[in-house]
Structure formats: C-alpha cells, structure tokens
Amino acid sequence: MDLILRSLDLFILLALLGVGYAFGRIAESRHYRSIIEREKQFADILLFAAKRPPPEITDVDTVLVSGSAVISSDYFKWFVAGLRKLFGGRVRVYETLLDRARREAVLRLKQQTRALGGNAIFNIKFESFNVTMGARGGIAAIEILAYGTAVLPRRTA
Amino acid sequence: MKLENPPQPEQYDPAAEQPVRELAILLGGVLAITLVVAFALAWFAGMLAPRLPFAVERDFMAGRMAVDPRFAAQSAGLQKLADRLGSALGLPPDMALTLHYSDNKAVNAYATLGGHIVVFRGLIERVNSENALAAVIAHEIAHIRHRHPAASAGRGLAVGLVVTALSTATGSTVAERIMGTTSMGVLMNYSREQETAADDDALRAVAKVYGHLGGAADLFETLKKSRPDAEAGFEIFRTHPFSERRIEHVREFAAQHGIPAEGPLTPLALALPKPAEKN
Numbered sequence: 001m002d003l004i005l006r007s008l009d010l011f012i013l014l015a016l017l018g019v020g021y022a023f024g025r026i027a028e029s030r031h032y033r034s035i036i037e038r039e040k041q042f043a044d045i046l047l048f049a050a051k052r053p054p055p056e057i058t059d060v061d062t063v064l065v066s067g068s069a070v071i072s073s074d075y076f077k078w079f080v081a082g083l084r085k086l087f088g089g090r091v092r093v094y095e096t097l098l099d100r101a102r103r104e105a106v107l108r109l110k111q112q113t114r115a116l117g118g119n120a121i122f123n124i125k126f127e128s129f130n131v132t133m134g135a136r137g138g139i140a141a142i143e144i145l146a147y148g149t150a151v152l153p154r155r156t157a
Numbered sequence: 158m159k160l161e162n163p164p165q166p167e168q169y170d171p172a173a174e175q176p177v178r179e180l181a182i183l184l185g186g187v188l189a190i191t192l193v194v195a196f197a198l199a200w201f202a203g204m205l206a207p208r209l210p211f212a213v214e215r216d217f218m219a220g221r222m223a224v225d226p227r228f229a230a231q232s233a234g235l236q237k238l239a240d241r242l243g244s245a246l247g248l249p250p251d252m253a254l255t256l257h258y259s260d261n262k263a264v265n266a267y268a269t270l271g272g273h274i275v276v277f278r279g280l281i282e283r284v285n286s287e288n289a290l291a292a293v294i295a296h297e298i299a300h301i302r303h304r305h306p307a308a309s310a311g312r313g314l315a316v317g318l319v320v321t322a323l324s325t326a327t328g329s330t331v332a333e334r335i336m337g338t339t340s341m342g343v344l345m346n347y348s349r350e351q352e353t354a355a356d357d358d359a360l361r362a363v364a365k366v367y368g369h370l371g372g373a374a375d376l377f378e379t380l381k382k383s384r385p386d387a388e389a390g391f392e393i394f395r396t397h398p399f400s401e402r403r404i405e406h407v408r409e410f411a412a413q414h415g416i417p418a419e420g421p422l423t424p425l426a427l428a429l430p431k432p433a434e435k436n
Contacts, residue, residue, distance in 0.1 A: 009338070010391075017180075021176070021177070025171075028171055029171055029172075032171055036167075043162070043164070046160055046161065046162045047162055048160070054158045054160070056158060076176065076180075077176075078331070079180070079331050080176060080179055080180050080183060082329040082330060082331030082332060083180070083183035083184060083186075083187055083329065083331055083332060083335075084179075084183060085327075085328070085329055086183075086186075086187065086327055086329060086332055087183065087186060092174060092176070092179065093174075093176055093179070095169060096169045096171060096174070099168060099169055120160065
C-alpha cells in the first residue's frame with residue numbers, strides 16, 4: 001500500500017493503461033462482433049461508388065442518405081500512438097478504430113436506406129473529422145460520415 | 158449488367174493484434190534514447206562543472222547567502238565543529254566553509270555552492286551527541302570537497318535543458334512525460350552515488366576526530382524515524398539511498414577499516430535559541 005502511495009504517478013499511469021487496454025479491448029471485440037453480424041443482415045443493400053445507377057435502371061426515386069459514427073480512442077491506444085509518432089510506421093491501434101468507425105457509418109447508412117424502402121446506394125462518399133477532446137494531445141475521437149444517393153422504387157403518384 | 162457486392166475479406170483480426178508487445182517495444186526505444194542522452198549529458202556536465210575553480214562558486218554565492226545575525230552563536234558553534242572536521246578531511250585551504258544555523262523544524266542539512274552548509278534546528282534537536290552531528294556535517298563537507306553542488310547544478314541544467322527541449326520537440330505528450338521522468342531518474346541515480354561517496358568520507362573524518370564511528374549509525378536511525386517518506390517506494394526515484402542500507406554501510410566500513418563501530422559519545426554543547434512563537 002505504502003509503495004503505491006509513494007509512487008503514485010507510476011501507478012496512476014499503469015492503472016490508466018490497464019483500464020484503457022481492458023475496456024478498449026472488450027469494446028473493440030464486442031463492436032466487431034456486432035458489425036459482422038449486422039453486415040450480414042444488411043448484405044442485400046448494395047453499395048456503389050459509381051456516380052449514377054446504370055441506365056437500364058429506370059423508374060426510380062433517388063434520395064440523399066447519410067450515416068455517421070464517432071468512436072473514441074482509449075488511454076492505451078492514445079499512449080501507444082503517441083510513442084508511435086516518434087518512430088513512424090503503421091499505427092495499428094488506430095487502424096482498427098477507423099475501420100470500425102467506417103463500417104459503423106456504412107451500417108447506419110444502410111439502415112436508413114432500408115427504412116426508406118431502398119436496396120442500393122450510389123455515389124458513396126466518406127468524410128472524416130478529428131474530434132480531439134481536451135487540451136493539446138488529448139485522447140482523440142474520430143467521426144466518420146458516410147453519405148450517398150439511395151435508389152428507391154418510384155412512389156406511384 | 159450485374160450489380161452485386163461480394164463479401165470482402167476482413168482486413169483486421171483483433172485477436173492477432175499484439176498491442177502490448179508494440180507498447181513494450183516503443184517504450185523501450187524511448188527509454189533507451191532518453192537514458193543514453195541523459196547519461197551522456199549528466200556525465201559530461203558532471204565532469205565539466207567541478208573543473209571550474211572553486212572561487213567561481215564562491216564569488217557566485219557572495220552576497221546571496223549571509224549568516225543570519227540572530228543565530229550567530231549557533232552558526233559559530235557549528236563552524237567550529239566543521240573546521241575540525243574539514244581539516245580531518247584534508248579540505249584544501251581555498252575551500253572555505255561557511256556554516257549556517259537555520260531555525261527550522263526540518264530534520265535536515267544541506268551543502269550548496271560556494272562552501273555553504275545549512276543545518277536545521279530539527280536535526281540538531283534530534284541528534285543525541287556531537288558525534289552524530291559531526292557525521293552530518295562531515296557528510297556535507299565531503300559534498301563540498303567533491304564539488305558535488307557544482308556537479309549537480311551542471312547536470313541538472315544540462316539534462317533539464319536538453320531533455321526538455323528534446324521532449325517538447327517530439328510533439329508527443331506521452332513521450333514528453335516518459336522522457337521527463339526517465340531523465341529525473343538518471344539525475345537521482347547520480348545523486349545517490351554522491352550520497353554514498355559523501356558517507357564514506359564522513360565516516361573517515363568522524364573516525365579521525367573521535368577514534369570510533371559511534372553516533373553515525375544512530376544518525377541514520379534518527380533520519381529513518383523522522384523522515385519515513387524518504388524511505389518508501391522505489392529507490393530509483395529517491396535522491397538518497399535508503400537509511401537501512403546506509404546503516405549497513407557504517408557497519409561494513411567499520412569492519413573493513415578496523416575502526417571500532419561504537420565508542421564513548423561526546424555530548425552536544427550547542428545552545429539552541431528559544432523556539433519562536435507560533436503565529
């Protein structure tokens with residue numbers, strides 16, 4: 001106990017790293033499970049980077065759809081990334097974070113499309129925003145916004 | 158035209174990631190770089206600073222530290238003891254000592270640039286003999302003889318400036334903190350080395366003046382009891398070695414040099430001023 005009190009800084013750091021690692025890892029694997037599951041559910045909604053539907057698809061309505069997700073880093077990821085930027089190389093801890101944010105945004109896009117009765121999205125685009133919480137060098141959160149043109153069956157007038 | 162989205166392979170396998178290993182490697186890299194830089198600077202500055210003539214230190218401190226006239230008697234008493242110990246240690250004649258009594262409850266004493274030694278009331282109240290007080294003063298004189306204050310100031314300045322500039326330039330808060338703590342650890346390491354060297358000299362001086370080492374081990378016992386906070390945690394983050402080890406060292410030193418570890422103690426003849434009224 002005494003050892004902990006006297007070297008408080010070190011133990012706080014270790015505790016934060018431990019909490020960040022444990023909770024970050026649990027959140028990440030839970031999120032991935034959920035993403036993979038929902039991607040199967042929404043597999044029938046198709047995504048295309050092409051600007052317009054092929055000309056043979058006629059008699060449709062188009063509507064702008066968008067989905068966004070904000071995912072926060074954890075203390076552990078932030079710490080590792082902070083060291084990584086000295087040496088360069090792949091920031092692996094952030095690669096999964098961005099992958100999750102992108103896929104979550106697309107899932108929300110698909111969800112919106114399905115709610116509108118559509119089954120395809122064209123001209124899909126992504127935007128990303130860095131939401132830095134707190135002061136300089138604070139723990140980062142990332143927002144990914146996905147948007148595109150959903151193709152819906154034409155509503156009979 | 159066929160429109161479809163074939164399933165894509167997973168790019169990331171969270172189970173295969175080894176973030177802790179990555180952390181260990183990166184941390185090891187930063188630590189290694191900081192240790193090399195800090196040790197090199199500390200060694201260089203610590204070697205260079207004591208090569209300045211002692212007069213530079215003395216002139217730098219002139220006018221910055223004067224003996225408090227209210228405690229002239231106590232300071233003179235300490236001065237007498239220090240001068241005896243100084244000649245026992247073979248202090249060069251140009252290294253004049255100036256002893257200061259400080260009416261402060263801290264159980265401590267320190268030596269600083271220019272041959273100034275400050276002894277606090279709290280320490281004098283707790284030592285039981287002149288021998289124990291002599292061990293403290295001899296320890297501080299040894300610091301001065303080895304030019305430890307100059308070396309420490311040089312090291313602190315060099316390591317502080319360079320590591321701060323370097324760590325800030327990384328632009329990484331994480332790296333900044335790690336580099337700061339590591340370089341502090343390096344300075345503390347040198348500090349503990351100085352303390353051990355000073356302890357050796359102090360024991361030699363006490364043995365020469367009193368013929369035995371009685372009182373020296375008592376002193377570390379007293380320090381241990383009165384400053385429990387300096388004895389806990391990890392030694393690498395402390396400026397001084399733990400008292401337990403210093404007591405052990407007194408015994409070893411006595412055995413090694415064939416000096417009696419105990420002997421008759423000389424009572425302390427130093428009248429302290431009346432405690433100041435508390436505000």
